[in-house]
Amino acid sequence: MLDDLDFPIEAQRRDLPQHRPADLALLAEQDSPFRLYLHDDALNGMKRHAALDPRNEVGGVLIGRHYQRGDQLAVVVREHLPVPSRSRGAAHFEFDELSTRAILERLDSIPGHVDEYVVGWYHSHVSGRPFMSVHDNILHRDHFGQPWHVSCVIGVEPWARPAGFWRLVDGELEEINGYVVDMAYKLGDLDRHTDYLDAAGLSEDDPWGPALDLPALLRSLGVPPGGRLLGAIPEDRPMPADGGLDTVRFLVQAAQAAAKDPAAVDELSSLSDRLRLARSFDRAMSRRLVGGWIQRRIQVHGHICYAYLPGSSHVIRTRTSDAQIWTLTFTPAPRLLAHSEDGALWALTAQNQIVRFSTEGDGESDEDVELNAVQHVVLHGITGEVRQFMVRPDALWLLTDASWYQVPLTRMDKTVTFGPVVAGVLPAQDCALLDDRGPKAATAAALVGRDGDRLQLWQYRGSGWNCAVEQRLPTPWNEWRPTHAARCGSSVFVLFDDGDLGQLGRFDLHSLDLELHLVRNRGMESSSPITGFCGDGLGRVYAFAEGVLYRV
Structure with missing residues (x-):
């Protein structure tokens, strides 16, 4: 029946304001192909929004309209719309379903006679100069x-450039060199942000914000999983990071448990001792944005x-003093990077090829950064995937899951001669090379390892490893695997794999006593796994x- 019907169906495009830009004559004449106009309240509102959360990126959309005459374009930004997002952190911002709801509700509230629409987006950077990262570039496109x-892009730091602007030109993202600010327009957009969230069915409180995983936090502090304290906490109810009533409830429940059971008193006493050695990772570490929010390793x-992704040829080089960033291309792509004592950069590729670079320039500009490969050597006899790689004055050291490898080095002037590979079985269950480059570095290579419930420091002497010191690990450190270790003065910082974010401990170099636990939890500000860890050759x-x- 339907096959007999014959009538045309044509798609009709909905007539929207952005489909009929106003003539450029409505604005002042311009001699450039593009001009950006910003109302003062919109620019200041974005700055105030960014300042509300200086440790994490925030964002939103720009409301206004565009004008066109021939090849000439002008954009007028009249308002900004801050939007919520669950997908944001210290180094990225994305629009999600919450953002979309807020945007749609805001656009629906614009009167029908006002020809305004979304003309772009904004987000903040918590440190460094405003720039468009690779991820920002993809989102914009x-x-x-x-x-x-x-x-x-809004800069949050007090001395950062306040804002930078970009648009697509012939398919490439280009920075907009200048813009005009209209100082007369007054909207008070930030004051209406609550109305926007209410219209989107959202609360001004941050329901998607950080919430401490209290059971996981207590377990990381040594509270037994089957004990009275953890039994007083519902497993599926996280505690807001700012405490509040849930903190009071826990304290009351803990006190009630202690009153009923002497075992709870012992748990509280032990927890009190552990808290004396605990600090929040976020509070103990200074931070600097280095770009590349995907999981990367670092070499400092x-x-x-x-900052690099093993197997990728693109490496992000950052000058940490002022967060200047460059993207370099390595050929072949490195799996691991390492520095020698003199600051030369070394790379290990997937084919176990060693590449030694000489670094020219001080990094003041892209042209000043030049990495020259001065030596290529292929290592033979390596079994398994190399997970750590270190350059000592007299040898290269490599670690796989079960074995260690030493490649003797002989230096003459600017050349390096590689000796035959020496190999052996790791002396402990879980081992990590100790990064102790610096003015007080030991001449012998060292390993930090865990054997059962003991943390051990091993030193290489002659033809084998000698256990210099060992110490019993408290619970639950004795269940975690050490993955990286770096010396800092008379202490050793060890990163442990706890199956989640990673826990960082500071141990005395001579006794391996636990001095400090830098606690990590998903309800804290830094809620992403640590993917890179190292020293910097200066004891940091x-x-x-x-x-x-993050730097200690």
Whole structure:
């Protein structure tokens, strides 16, 4: 029956304001192909929004309209719309379903006679100069593909450049060199942010914000899983990071448990002792954005940090003193990077090829950064995947899951001669090379390992490993695997794999007594796994998580 019907069906495009841009004559004449106009309240509102959360990126959309005459374009930004998002952190911001709801509700509230629409987006950077990262570039291309779509990056730091703007030109993202600010327009957009959230069915409180996983936190502090304290806490109810009534409830429940059972008193006493050695990871570490929010490893020497994804040829080079960032291309792609005592960069590839670089320039500009490969050597006899790689003055050291490898080095002038590979079985159950580059570095290579419930420090003497010191690990450290270790003065920082974010401990170099537990929990500000950890050759220790470089 339906096959007999014959009538045309034509798609009709909905007539929207952005489909009929106003003539450029409505604005002042311009001699450039593009001009950006910003109302003062919109620009200041974005700055105030960014300042509300200086440790994490925030974002929203730009409301206004565009004008066109021939090849000339102008964009007027009248308002900004801050939007919520569950997908944001110290190094990234994305629009999600919450953001979309807030945007749609806001656009529906614009009177029908006002020809305004989304003309771009903005987000903040918690440190460094405003720039468009690789991830920002992809987001802009995917969602803001018109030449009149504008991207704004707000700098949060007091001495950062306040804002930068970009748009697509012939398919490439280009920075907008200048813009005009209208000082007369007054909207008070930030004051209406609550109305926007209410219209989207959201609360001003941050229901998607951080919430401490209290059971996991207590377990990491040595509270027994089957004990009275953990039994008083519902497993499926996280505690907001700012405490509040849930903190009071826990304290009351803990006190009630202690009153009923002497075992709870012992648990509280032990917990009190552990808390004396505990500090929040976020509070104990200074931070610096280095770009590349995907999971990367790091290699730091002095004030230069290389962040890299094993197997990728693109490496992010950052000068940590002022967060200047460059993207370098390595051929072949490195699996691991390491520095020698003199600051030279070494790379290990997937084919077990060693590449030694000489670094020219001090990194003041892209042209000043030059990595020259001066030596290529292929290592033979390596079995298994190398997970750690270190350069000592007299040898290269490599670790797989079960074995260690030593490659003797002989240095003459600017050349390095490689000796035959020496191999052996790791002396402990879980081992990590100790990164102790620096002015007081030991001449012998060292390992930090866990054997059962004992933490051990091993030193290489002649033809084998000698256990210099060992110490019994408290619970639950004796269940975690040490993955990286770095010396800092008379202490050793060890990163342990706890099956989640990673826990960081500071141990006395001579006794391996636990001195400090830098606690990590998903309800804290830094809630991403640590993917990179190393020393810097100056006695300082660095950790990397989700695009942020942390320094002790």
